[in-house]
Amino acid sequence: MGSAILVVDDEARLGEVLAAALNERGFETAAVTSAAAALSHCADHAVDLVLTDLRMPDMSGRELLVALKKGRPDLPVIIMTAYATVRGAVDLIKDGAFDYVAKPFDTDDVVATIERALNIRAVVSENARLRSELEGRYRFDTLIGESPIFKDMLRQVGEVAQSRASVLLHGESGTGKELIARAIHYNSPRRDLPFVAVNCAAIPETLIESELFGHVKGAFSGATANREGRFSAAHRGTLFLDEIGDMPLAVQAKVLRAIQEQTFEPVGSSRSLKVDVRIVAASHKDLQKAISAAEFRMDLYYRLAVFPITLPALRERRDDIPLLAAHFLAHAAREMGKRISGLSPAALEALKAYAWPGNIRELQNCMERAAIVAHGSMVETRDLLLFGPESGSVAASGALPSDLDAELERLERDFVLEALKQTNGVQARAAERLGITERSLWHRIRKLAIKVSRVAETED
Numbered sequence: 116m117g118s119a120i121l122v123v124d125d126e127a128r129l130g131e132v133l134a135a136a137l138n139e140r141g142f143e144t145a146a147v148t149s150a151a152a153a154l155s156h157c158a159d160h161a162v163d164l165v166l167t168d169l170r171m172p173d174m175s176g177r178e179l180l181v182a183l184k185k186g187r188p189d190l191p192v193i194i195m196t197a198y199a200t201v202r203g204a205v206d207l208i209k210d211g212a213f214d215y216v217a218k219p220f221d222t223d224d225v226v227a228t229i230e231r232a233l234n235i236r237a238v239v240s241e242n243a244r245l246r247s248e249l250e251g252r253y254r255f256d257t258l259i260g261e262s263p264i265f266k267d268m269l270r271q272v273g274e275v276a277q278s279r280a281s282v283l284l285h286g287e288s289g290t291g292k293e294l295i296a297r298a299i300h301y302n303s304p305r306r307d308l309p310f311v312a313v314n315c316a317a318i319p320e321t322l323i324e325s326e327l328f329g330h331v332k333g334a335f336s337g338a339t340a341n342r343e344g345r346f347s348a349a350h351r352g353t354l355f356l357d358e359i360g361d362m363p364l365a366v367q368a369k370v371l372r373a374i375q376e377q378t379f380e381p382v383g384s385s386r387s388l389k390v391d392v393r394i395v396a397a398s399h400k401d402l403q404k405a406i407s408a409a410e411f412r413m414d415l416y417y418r419l420a421v422f423p424i425t426l427p428a429l430r431e432r433r434d435d436i437p438l439l440a441a442h443f444l445a446h447a448a449r450e451m452g453k454r455i456s457g458l459s460p461a462a463l464e465a466l467k468a469y470a471w472p473g474n475i476r477e478l479q480n481c482m483e484r485a486a487i488v489a490h491g492s493m494v495e496t497r498d499l500l501l502f503g504p505e506s507g508s509v510a511a512s513g514a515l516p517s518d519l520d521a522e523l524e525r526l527e528r529d530f531v532l533e534a535l536k537q538t539n540g541v542q543a544r545a546a547e548r549l550g551i552t553e554r555s556l557w558h559r560i561r562k563l564a565i566k567v568s569r570v571a572e573t574e575d
């Protein structure tokens with residue numbers, strides 16, 4: 116069914132002819148002869164677009180436009196006008212009209228204008244939908260956890276989100292640091308501006324400065340064009356500096372200045388740029404220890420740790436395990452189109468007893484795998500693959516022999532090493548070759564304790 120168009124023209128004949136012509140082009144049309152009739156039609160019918168004459172005896176097209184826009188700001192209104200009043204029609208665009216068509220007009224032109232308006236409206240409403248989906252994803256109530264330690268952490272997140280204070284998140288790998296950083300951004304007044312994430316550990320030392328601050332053409336071999344850095348990209352928004360403990364000391368000094376003075380110079384440039392960014396940093400390392408070892412600047416630490424938040428490890432909030440497991444299991448089952456109603460009591464006990472060195476991410480992966488291998492409607496203990504140094508009696512309780520794990524890890528290692536070799540250690544390209552995200556590659560490199568040395572520098 117085509118979009119519904121309402122034609123408003125006090126000359127009944129003209130309105131009917133136009134409505135019929137549009138109907139022939141596949142639109143659903145209705146015609147009325149006064150602004151009052153148009154308002155009452157719109158109140159009772161789903162109308163996608165209004166095409167109205169400007170001069171009408173009871174209420175002018177302009178008044179109709181204003182009245183329509185009051186109730187439905189997103190409704191496209193196109194004005195039909197005689198040549199003599201085109202100037203006035205231009206003013207109407209300022210009042211919110213989408214466009215005008217000058218009489219006498221060609222039906223093709225009217226159709227083209229209508230289509231343009233409907234397309235733009237579709238894009239705008241799709242954007243609004245995506246935005247609300249995104250905001251929904253980072254609303255606090257979608258962050259799962261009921262335990263007092265988790266709720267206390269969320270309370271702190273809620274308190275700091277509204278301010279522009281720097282936040283330092285500390286927590287083991289997989290505890291949800293990036294998710295919390297996003298929640299801070301999407302619950303702050305900066306939510307409509309960019310959230311830019313940089314994983315300081317995943318970028319080779321030689322490139323991190325240019326990644327953060329950008330560079331000018333010719334700044335170093337391979338810098339063939341000017342490039343914007345992440346600080347500029349995050350202007351007026353939030354910059355998430357993940358694994359900040361891995362940032363080289365020399366870069367730490369420049370980051371400190373950028374935060375303190377809100378200015379920096381791109382690599383190879385002497386021109387200072389001004390930025391307004393809110394910083395959320397995260398680290399799994401103990402930065403106090405890094406300071407004692409002279410690996411981290413104390414002044415930067417105090418700048419970042421205006422509001423420090425510690426994310427609890429999953430084993431410190433075991434009561435949340437059933438809730439999280441059920442959530443990830445249901446999600447995985449839905450994605451796979453499998454009917455799985457939950458976990459058996461024994462499986463649940465095994466999950467609660469396990470140490471979870473990889474925290475929530477490990478639990479998520481464990482549930483995805485369980486959803487794949489589960490035969491019945493319940494996940495059983497044998498469907499769980501639990502491993503790790505502290506796993507104790509429930510370790511590797513599954514149906515797979517433990518040497519298969521070692522074999523899988525060896526294979527994974529071979530794939531990653533080969534991809535890195537083929538791409539001279541350029542992780543972005545290696546990840547592309549492996550068909551995984553750069554972040555996921557980075558986690559594998561860490562998990563497999565692979566040393567990456569970059570052989571050649573490449574720049575786009």
Ligand SMILES: Nc1ncnc2c1ncn2[C@@H]1O[C@H](COP(=O)(O)OP(=O)(O)OP(=O)(O)O)[C@@H](O)[C@H]1O
Nearest residue numbers: 257258259260287288289290291292293294475476
């Ligand atoms: N409270 C939570 N509720 C639901 N899902 C969560 C929660 N916390 C984390 N997750 C999920 O767990 C996974 C790991 O979270 P995230 O990537 O934010 O961790 P991280 O601490 O940044 O990890 P790393 O330090 O290894 O980068 C993500 O898929 C995230 O969506």
